[in-house]
Amino acid sequence: MSKLNVEGLNFHYGSKQVIKDISFSISEGEFVSILGPSGCGKSTLLNLLAGILKPDSGEIRIDGTQVRGMSKHFAYMPQKDLLLPWKTILDNVCLYGEIHKKKQEMKKYALEQMKRFGLEGYENSYPDELSGGMKQRAAFLRTTLCEADIYLLDEPFGALDVITRGDMQDWLRQISTDLKKSTLLVTHDTDEAIYLSDRILILGKPGEGIRKEIVIEERDRDRDWLYRQGEMRAEIYRIIKQGDK
Amino acid sequence: MKDKLRKAAPALMIVALLFFWEMVVRLFQVPMYVLPAPSSVVSALFHNIPDYLYHSGTTVMEALVGMAISLVIGVMIGIIMDAFPLVRDCLYPVLVVSQTVPVIVLTPIFIIYLGFGYAPKILTVVLMCFFPIVVNFCDGLGTIDPGYENLVRTYGGSPWQMYRIVKLPSAMISLLSGMKVAATYSISGAVVGEWIASQSGLGYYLIRAKNNYLMDKVFACVLMIILLSLFMNWLVKLFAYLVLPMNRRKK
Secondary structure: OEEEEEEEEEEEEOOEEEEEEEEEEEEOOOEEEEEOOOOOOHHHHHHHHHOOOOOOEEEEEEOOEEOOOOOOOEEEEOOOOOOOOOOOHHHHHOHHHHHOOOHHHHHHHHHHHOOOOOOOOOOOOOHHHOOHHHHHHHHHHHHHOOOOOEEEEEOOOOOOOHHHHHHHHHHHHHHHHHHOOEEEEEOOOHHHHHHHOOEEEEEOOOOOOEEEEEEOOOOOOOHHHHHOOHHHHHHHHHHHHOOOO | OHHHHHHHHHHHHHHHHHHHHHHHHHHOOOOOOOOOOHHHHHHHHHHOHHHHHHHHHHHHHHHHHHHHHHHHHHHHHHHHHHHOHHHHHHHHHHHHHHOOOOHHHHHHHHHHHHOOOOHHHHHHHHHHHHHHHHHHHHHHHHOOOHHHHHHHHHOOOOHHHHHHHHHHHHHHHHHHHHHHHHHHHHHHHHHHHHHHOOOOOHHHHHHHHHHOOOHHHHHHHHHHHHHHHHHHHHHHHHHHHHHOHHHOOOO
């Protein structure tokens, strides 16, 4: 059975139908990327799942149960790190614990996780002392501490420089195979999608829906493997550009 | 060497001005009731230091109480205005227009209403300090990245937690800059209140010295008012240091 099931989702901004009849599902532990031209409604789709926006119609089901609005099943990570500048990194990553009154036990667990997230020794630093990549890793650690089943990542590395982004992708590839959580990644970076995903959903123009679905079987990936995927990259590019006149 | 000169420049400028002032008064033998020399101002201050300290005490007390009241009311109204946009739309223009009324014309009215005690002086301070505090704080609350709001909401946070965890701390910097402006106003507000009718305070002492043409004492009062305003400003800085933990770390 699939973990997340989205059926016939519709949403409009004003008179513009941004999301039209979108259906897809994600199975337990699967990493799915959503690719598409800018303005195609990628981020809107994620906001609908996170409950920040309300769909006009359609159903979102987790383990077969319908969810509405904000749900503890989703952990949402936006593009900006949104770390609170007056809190230490440790306090920042424990935000979920602070809200749900279990900060102390979460702190203990967070400290154990610091090394894995490359933040060892920075527990008591403030966000402005960290590099862009480290801030993003801290934001991701905060997301993983949400006790949620599904991660929603909205262009998490979009604001980083190319080199740091590459490092972060290597790191995320490593860590997501360890975490085995169902993940939905929104990105405009084709390589990022190919490198990280089990499946790629390509969205068409606003209101068009899902144009194509690409399954990537290869488990044992590295950068060299990624560089050899020229054909897949070209195909994805062609699909995105389809009907662009 | 050049850097040191740069840093010392403002102090040197003030020393040069004071020196020029002193020279002019001595050379042209300007009478004391017209313009006292800086040296006689300082000597007036030191010869009457118990008086100045006593009256400063009254003024600082009024300023501090006024600031505290402004802070409490300002933060409360700021939060209400932020939480209810309708209240903000109604209240904000009224607040702005209220600032165009010079406080000095209101103070005599307060004395009629509230008598000759500390109350009318404190109210004058409140009227001068409240506006910069509430406006800065409210703007601070309003300019927070909505991403933070969404983050706390998706994490299941309540509206109260939103204020406690995100909004109040991030508006703290704007609140403090409002308080810095208010701190310099607070002493002037108290002095204006004391001018009209009082038995103590720097404003009272200043009027009394003026009526006797003791210009050295009047200038000493001005000097004292400057020092007290700087002191209030320093108090806000101390407060900022205590409430903003990220300013406290070792560099």
